[in-house]
Amino acid sequence: MQDNRSSEKRPISIAENQTPAIPVLKAFIYLVMVYLGVLALLPVYLVFINITRSTPEINSGLTLLPSVHLLDNWRILNSTGFSLSRGFFNSFLIASLTSLCATYSSAMAAYGIHVYQFRFKRALWGMIMFVMLFPLSLSYIGFFRIVFSLRLLDSYIPLIVPAIASPVVVFFLRQYLVSLPVRELAEVSRIDGAGEFWTFNAIILPVMGPALATQAFFIFVASWNNFVLPYILLxxxxxxxxxxxxxxxxxxIHNVEFGGIYLGIALSFIPAICVYIVASRFIISGITAGSFKE
Known part of the structure; x- marks a missing residue:
């Protein structure tokens, strides 16, 4: 009996001998995550440090400690004709309208591709995937010629309207819809006598809330930080x-005030940070929910 008991306990002892490797693996993963987090946050931290330093201090090298020249940099920033309120309004107007148009139109396109059956559906989906392979910068020259021929330079229309066609957003939202019983919801709505447009707006859009919030945030940040295209068109x-x-x-170039420049850069991405803090709960749920298929 003792031999049988000892033989039964041997697999347990082997498993117990393997458990110390798990904490080591977790510790390694945590170290990598901490390293990547520091690597991502360090440039942002240095920007906020440099807004408190003067130009000679910034030229002298890096430091992790703040200085006392924040008000001086603010005066320098205002003396250069930097209209903070106008810049905020223009950026917010473009980013919010772009986010709204791109999210709604992409949700409608993703819903149509996922729910309806029509000819060349696979070809259309393949074209969307194909367009995603090309960077946006390849279209700048042709896009400028079209905008110039339409006499839309110095206008926000070419910065907002083209966002309606956003293949990346369509792809993400379509993958999100795969994990939801969208076809069943649409069928029940049709049985109750609802039209297609009402079904999409009243039933499908609320279900897509987390995914829409995620894509709206990414589009807002991308439009807010967009420099090249507005620089070309405005x-x-x-x-x-x-x-x-x-x-x-x-x-x-002969009198560059780096403190004022860093302050202007910091002010430009503070709204994006605030939007992320407000919408972080929806963003995280929207990213993870599309990873599962029921």
Missing amino acids: SDRKLFTLPMMAVLLQAD
């Missing part, structure tokens, strides 16, 4: 966005 200073105004602080 020449009227009254229409300049906040990133464009921050770059204009470097116009005088």
Whole structure:
């Protein structure tokens, strides 16, 4: 009996001998995550440190401790014609309208591709996947020629309307719909006598809430930080966005005030941080929910 008991306990002892490897693996994973977190947050931290330093202090090298020149940099920033309120308004107007148009139109396209059956459906989906492979910068020259021929330079229309066609957002939302009983919900709504447009707006859109919030945030941040396309299309200073105004602080190469530049850069991405803090719960749920298929 003792031999049988000892033989039965041997697998347990082997398993117990393997358990110390698990805490080591977790510790390694945590170290990697901490390293990546520090690597991502360090540039942002240095920006906020440099807004408190003068230009000679910034030229002297890096430091992790703040200085006392924040008010001086604020005066320098205002003396350069930096219109903070106008830049905020222009950037918020473009980013919010772009986010709204791109999210709604992409949700409608994703719903149509997922629910309805029509000819060339696979070809359309393949074309969306194919377009995702090309960077947006390849279209800048042709896009500028089209905008110029339509006489839409110095206008927000070419910055907002093209966002309606967003293949990346369509792809993400369609993958999110795969994990939901969308076809069943649409069928029940049709049985109750609801139209297609009402079904989409009143039933499907609320179900897609987390995914819509996620994509709306990403589109808002991308549009808010967009510099190249507004720089190409806008020449009227009254229409300049906040990133464009921050770059204009470097116009005088003989007298560059780095403290004011860092302050302008910090002010330009503070709204994006605030939006993320407010919508973080929906963003996390929206990213994870589309990973599962029921």
